[in-house]
Each structure stands twice: as C-alpha cells, then as structure tokens.
Amino acid sequence: MAGQKIKAVVLDIEGTVCPISFVKDVLFPYSLHALPSVLSTQWDSPSFAPFRDAFPAEARTSPAAFEAHVHDLTAKDVKIAYLKGLQGYLYQHGYATGALKTPFFRDVAPSIKRWKEDSRGLMVGIYSSGSISAQKLLFRYAALDTAASATTNAASSSASKGALTESKGAENEEENEAEEKKGTETEDLTPLLSAYYDTTTAGYKAESSSYTYISRDLDLAPEEILFLSDSVKEVVAARAAGLRAKVVVREGNPVLSDEEMEQAVENGEEIVTSLEDVDV
Numbered sequence: 611m612a613g614q615k616i617k618a619v620v621l622d623i624e625g626t627v628c629p630i631s632f633v634k635d636v637l638f639p640y641s642l643h644a645l646p647s648v649l650s651t652q653w654d655s656p657s658f659a660p661f662r663d664a665f666p667a668e669a670r671t672s673p674a675a676f677e678a679h680v681h682d683l684t685a686k687d688v689k690i691a692y693l694k695g696l697q698g699y700l701y702q703h704g705y706a707t708g709a710l711k712t713p714f715f716r717d718v719a720p721s722i723k724r725w726k727e728d729s730r731g732l733m734v735g736i737y738s739s740g741s742i743s744a745q746k747l748l749f750r751y752a753a754l755d756t757a758a759s760a761t762t763n764a765a766s767s768s769a770s771k772g773a774l775t776e777s778k779g780a781e782n783e784e785e786n787e788a789e790e791k792k793g794t795e796t797e798d799l800t801p802l803l804s805a806y807y808d809t810t811t812a813g814y815k816a817e818s819s820s821y822t823y824i825s826r827d828l829d830l831a832p833e834e835i836l837f838l839s840d841s842v843k844e845v846v847a848a849r850a851a852g853l854r855a856k857v858v859v860r861e862g863n864p865v866l867s868d869e870e871m872e873q874a875v876e877n878g879e880e881i882v883t884s885l886e887d888v889d890v
C-alpha cells in the first residue's frame with residue numbers, strides 16, 4: 611500500500627490488537643465479579659447513577675434485576691452502549707489495582723510506534739464496540755512483553771557480570787527484584803493514539819455510515835484511512851464508505867468461512883496476520 615496516501619490507521623480491538631479470549635474470558639468475567647459489590651455499595655451514588663440510569667427501566671427496578679440483566683447481556687455478548695459503558699466503569703478498579711493488564715499481540719505496540727514515526731506522522735485511532743473509557747483503559751495498561759523484558763534483563767545481567775570481577779549478593783538481589791517487577795509493569799500506549807470511536811459516537815461497526823462519520827471527524831478523505839479489523843462485516847462496511855480496509859486474522863479467532871474469505875480479499879486487499887506486515 612506504499613504511496614497510497616494513507617494518513618490515518620484505525621484499529622478494531624477484540625481479535626485485532628488483543629486476543630478474543632482476553633475480552634471474553636478475562637474482562638467480561640471481571641465485570642461480572644465486580645458488579646455485586648458495586649451494586650450493594652454504590653447503587654444510589656452519583657458516580658454510578660449515570661451508568662445505572664442508562665439501562666432500561668425494567669432492569670432498574672432493583673439491584674438484583676439489574677445484575678440478572680447484565681449477566682444475560684454479557685452471556686449473549688450484546689454490544690449495546692449501556693452495557694459497554696457499565697463495563698468500562700467496572701474495569702477502572704481492575705486496571706488501577708493491577709488485576710487487569712492488556713495482553714496486546716506482540717506486533718501491536720511496535721507497529722503503532724512505526725506508523726507514528728513515519729515521516730508523514732500517521733494518525734492512529736481506535737474504533738471498538740467497547741466504550742471509549744474502556745478503550746483508554748485497555749491501552750493505558752498494556753502488559754509489558756515479559757519474554758522480551760526477560761531477554762533484555764538476561765543480556766544486561768550477563769554483560770554486567772562480565773564487567774565486574776566479583777558479583778555481590780545484594781546486587782543480585784536487586785537484579786532479581788527488578789526482573790520480578792518487570793513482570794508486573796505496564797506500559798501506557800495512549801500517548802500514541804489520537805482518536806477513539808465507539809457506537810455512541812460513530813454508530814454500529816457493521817454500518818458504512820459509521821465509517822463516513824469517522825472520515826469526516828478525522829477531516830480526511832475516506833481513501834486516506836486504513837481500517838483494520840478481524841470482522842469481515844466491519845471491513846466490508848468500511849470499504850463501502852470508501853476506506854481502505856484489511857481483515858486481520860489472529861490465533862484464537864474463529865476461522866473465516868469461504869464466503870468471508872472471498873469478501874476479505876476483495877479488490878486485491880490481502881488478509882494480514884501481523885500488523886508488522888501492513889504496508890502503509
């Protein structure tokens with residue numbers, strides 16, 4: 611795609627930048643686990659009220675009815691704005707306490723950095739069904755690549771051992787502590803991102819009008835935007851609005867049907883398995 615004047619890359623989240631299993635098996639269960647205590651302590655609090663009041667009246671008759679409705683929507687993976695808003699509210703505590711960290715695919719942070727460092731200074735944005743506040747948390751608390759950290763630590767550790775004639779026990783202890791800390795640290799990727807869209811701002815992801823909205827909001831022509839998603843429906847909708855769009859295939863994603871495969875490669879757009887292979 612080199613020389614095709616891409617000025618912004620817009621990324622989907624689930625199954626594109628992080629595994630579907632992180633969303634379904636970690637984030638969603640976390641929200642359900644956190645909910646009862648929030649309902650019993652914050653049902654009438656001003657901070658929780660906007661999230662509660664966004665739910666339909668019949669789900670707000672009692673905390674128990676509310677909880678049952680949230681369980682039902684979550685089990686069905688309904689991507690409705692009021693559930694997504696609530697989830698974002700519930701995730702805050704999990705990320706702040708270190709219970710949640712986002713396991714981005716290894717190519718994600720280096721690719722976003724490469725696009726940003728490009729001489730054109732590409733804009734990078736997010737478009738997800740998850741609420742904008744949940745998107746910001748997800749990118750604010752990126753799990754550091756522990757394997758890469760371990761390699762770096764091992765290399766610097768053996769280099770320093772070679773330079774020193776004797777290694778002291780206290781120094782080794784410090785090194786071990788630093789190594790352990792690395793495993794729990796997070797990296798804030800939000801400074802790399804300049805736009806966030808969810809269904810409350812752009813609309814539903816399978817509708818082409820949502821991508822027209824994004825292109826107008828970014829003040830770019832549709833063909834100057836590259837959208838990357840694991841969802842063929844979303845890619846088809848983005849292309850219908852005139853955006854460039856590619857299907858991302860990741861380990862753990864459902865296998866594409868023959869029909870989806872055909873739609874995915876329409877107009878010669880290839881399927882990508884790593885953002886590092888995306889030529890802008």
Ligand SMILES: CSCCC(=O)C(=O)COP(=O)(O)O
Nearest residue numbers: 622623624738739740744745
């Ligand atoms: C940003 S929070 C986790 C993602 C989420 O809740 C979701 O529904 C994922 O939707 P996407 O459109 O990114 O596939």
